[in-house]
Amino acid sequence: MTSLELSKVASQVRRDIVRMVHAVNSGHPGGSLGCTDFLVNLYFKQMNINPAEWDMDGKNEDLFFLSNGHISPVWYSVLARKGYFQVNELATFRKINTRLQGHPATEEGLEGIRVASGSLGQGLSVALGAAETKKLNGDKSIIYTLHGDGELQEGQVWEAAMYAAANKIDNVISTVDYNGQQIDGSLEQVLAMGDLRAKWEAFGWDVREMDGHNMDEISSTLEKAKADCGNGKPIMLIMTTSMGKGVDFMEGTHKWHGIAPNDEQLADALGQLEETLGDY
Amino acid sequence: MKKFEVTGNKDTRSGFGDGLTELGRTNPNVVALCADLTGSLKMGDFKNEFPDRFFQVGIAEANMMGMAAGMTIGGKIPFTGTFANFSTGRVYDQIRQSIAYSEKNVKICASHAGLTLGEDGATHQILEDVGMMQMLPNMTVINPCDYNQTKAATIAIAEHEGPVYLRFGRPKMPIFTPADQKFEIGKGIMLNEGTDVTIIATGHLVWEAILAGEKLAEQGINAEIINIHTIKPLDEEMVIASAKKTGAVVTAEEHQTIGGLGATVSQCLAKNHAVPMDFVAVDDSFGESGTPAQLMTKYGLDADNIIAKVKRVMAKKVMA
Numbered sequence: 001m002t003s004l005e006l007s008k009v010a011s012q013v014r015r016d017i018v019r020m021v022h023a024v025n026s027g028h029p030g031g032s033l034g035c036t037d038f039l040v041n042l043y044f045k046q047m048n049i050n051p052a053e054w055d056m057d058g059k060n061e062d063l064f065f066l067s068n069g070h071i072s073p074v075w076y077s078v079l080a081r082k083g084y085f086q087v088n089e090l091a092t093f094r095k096i097n098t099r100l101q102g103h104p105a106t107e108e109g110l111e112g113i114r115v116a117s118g119s120l121g122q123g124l125s126v127a128l129g130a131a132e133t134k135k136l137n138g139d140k141s142i143i144y145t146l147h148g149d150g151e152l153q154e155g156q157v158w159e160a161a162m163y164a165a166a167n168k169i170d171n172v173i174s175t176v177d178y179n180g181q182q183i184d185g186s187l188e189q190v191l192a193m194g195d196l197r198a199k200w201e202a203f204g205w206d207v208r209e210m211d212g213h214n215m216d217e218i219s220s221t222l223e224k225a226k227a228d229c230g231n232g233k234p235i236m237l238i239m240t241t242s243m244g245k246g247v248d249f250m251e252g253t254h255k256w257h258g259i260a261p262n263d264e265q266l267a268d269a270l271g272q273l274e275e276t277l278g279d280y
Numbered sequence: 281m282k283k284f285e286v287t288g289n290k291d292t293r294s295g296f297g298d299g300l301t302e303l304g305r306t307n308p309n310v311v312a313l314c315a316d317l318t319g320s321l322k323m324g325d326f327k328n329e330f331p332d333r334f335f336q337v338g339i340a341e342a343n344m345m346g347m348a349a350g351m352t353i354g355g356k357i358p359f360t361g362t363f364a365n366f367s368t369g370r371v372y373d374q375i376r377q378s379i380a381y382s383e384k385n386v387k388i389c390a391s392h393a394g395l396t397l398g399e400d401g402a403t404h405q406i407l408e409d410v411g412m413m414q415m416l417p418n419m420t421v422i423n424p425c426d427y428n429q430t431k432a433a434t435i436a437i438a439e440h441e442g443p444v445y446l447r448f449g450r451p452k453m454p455i456f457t458p459a460d461q462k463f464e465i466g467k468g469i470m471l472n473e474g475t476d477v478t479i480i481a482t483g484h485l486v487w488e489a490i491l492a493g494e495k496l497a498e499q500g501i502n503a504e505i506i507n508i509h510t511i512k513p514l515d516e517e518m519v520i521a522s523a524k525k526t527g528a529v530v531t532a533e534e535h536q537t538i539g540g541l542g543a544t545v546s547q548c549l550a551k552n553h554a555v556p557m558d559f560v561a562v563d564d565s566f567g568e569s570g571t572p573a574q575l576m577t578k579y580g581l582d583a584d585n586i587i588a589k590v591k592r593v594m595a596k597k598v599m600a
Contacts, residue, residue, distance in 0.1 A: 056353060057354050057355055058354070059355075065350075106381075106382050106383060115350070115353075116377050116378065116381045116382045117377070118377065119373050119376075122342075122377060125344075125345070125346020125347050125349075125350065125374075125378070126346045126347070126349050126350035128347050128350060129349060129351035129352075129353070130350040130351065130353045131350070132350075132351055133354035133355070133356050136311070136332070136333070136354075137354055137355075156342040156343055156346065156374070159340035159342055159343035160340075160343045160347075163347070
């Protein structure tokens with residue numbers, strides 16, 4: 001897919017996100033909108049996957065783990081638009097008896113989800129386990145992960161970071177959504193993380209950076225990272241994004257981390273986002 | 281009272297280690313993770329024989345639990361090994377989200393549980409682990425009583441699809457269960473049929489229950505003794521039938537009264553057939569340093585206290 005085609009998918013995914021959270025007056029639009037371009041690129045251009053024949057083990061296909069589970073709206077939309085489940089199921093998000101729980105869950109067998117996430121800091125460990133199993137199985141596929149930047153304040157992330165470098169886990173490409181925002185304010189105000197790149201490098205990772213809203217750059221960075229798998233080092237992509245990207249009044253602020261737009265705000269947001277694949 | 285032949289004296293953790301090595305030979309999907317306690321967990325043989333399937337994670341238990349969850353994706357059966365304290369309390373949220381809620385086929389194997397860890401003291405003597413683990417939906421909780429049963433349990437849980445908490449201990453204990461006894465998850469073992477009172481014990485307290493039963497027999501009290509190795513799911517059928525027969529129940533375990541075997545049995549009987557009950561367990565306190573034997577005596581986890589509790593429930597039975 002070309003970058004233009006990917007951006008059209010992303011526009012539809014952003015419409016899905018704001019409509020989903022508006023419908024239940026809850027959910028997390030800010031981080032979802034910020035990670036839309038990346039996840040669309042990953043699922044529609046990069047990963048070797050077979051949505052029609054999804055199973056839990058995912059042998060001989062690439063796997064993705066969302067560690068910052070609160071951005072479930074973007075993941076659900078991307079999975080549905082990619083064909084993991086029916087797009088109209090997005091209308092059940094966060095409603096009683098739904099498979100689309102507030103945070104991703106496996107209990108009702110939603111295709112595409114391999115572990116629950118929401119309580120932060122656990123996804124990298126799970127991914128490393130899956131990566132070790134791939135190696136044991138002689139499976140050359142790649143494991144992708146996504147993490148929030150605030151999430152890196154969890155100690156478990158650094159336990160996993162140490163393990164991955166010490167054990168040369170080189171079939172993992174992790175990405176951190178570096179939007180500089182968390183619930184109580186900016187990362188700088190809440191708990192300054194210092195030099196993220198230097199931190200990951202000091203932990204033995206191969207660190208690269210990318211603009212999370214430039215489709216060409218996301219493509220080239222991911223393609224390069226894929227080519228460099230197997231070089232004895234885990235890869236970390238520090239992805240600069242703007243929280244709330246695509247909806248002007250949500251952009252660049254932590255205020256839209258976990259609240260939904262009202263009716264007027266929804267209309268305003270949808271006016272800024274082209275309907276490209278048909279709303280659910 | 282039936283006679284029990286003691287065939288050896290070994291730690292239950294060695295039963296785990298030997299069972300794990302045997303599994304390594306018979307099931308290629310079994311993998312093991314350890315957080316810097318390979319010797320204490322008796323995982324050295326597995327490590328040496330199957331180095332590609334052994335994962336040393338360092339002192340990083342949270343990462344170990346997450347990795348174990350991930351390793352199931354693609355068909356492996358991970359066994360994690362560390363002390364019971366670091367297998368539960370330290371990593372409760374990781375187990376809750378990544379293993380129990382996510383229904384991952386992880387076997388959490390926990391040594392040095394309870395007071396019998398001894399001299400290291402209360403920081404390491406977890407007495408709340410059974411409660412924490414059995415509160416989790418999807419979790420099976422097993423506390424075997426001797427070397428043979430622990431080895432059999434270790435082998436059996438590999439065949440069970442779903443998360444399991446397997447709890448065992450540090451000290452050498454008499455071996456009295458048959459080496460060839462089949463381990464059936466969720467099935468209690470009737471050790472001695474009796475009519476006057478039921479003693480339901482788990483883990484290291486099963487041997488104390490047998491010693492108590494022998495002394496009670498000398499006093500003319502015919503105790504029914506049940507070994508409950510699987511606390512969740514509880515063998516309700518066996519527990520209820522015994523309570524109906526004897527009309528009085530004492531439970532015995534190396535755990536807090538709150539949340540353990542006694543609490544589970546009492547819930548079952550309150551709902552189905554209420555009888556006078558009493559509990560041999562730690563009464564809402566932390567442990568301390570000392571030899572295992574000193575600690576078990578001081579905290580009342582022994583045959584003498586089982587006998588005292590039996591007398592109490594039998595007195596209540598007469599009044600009723």
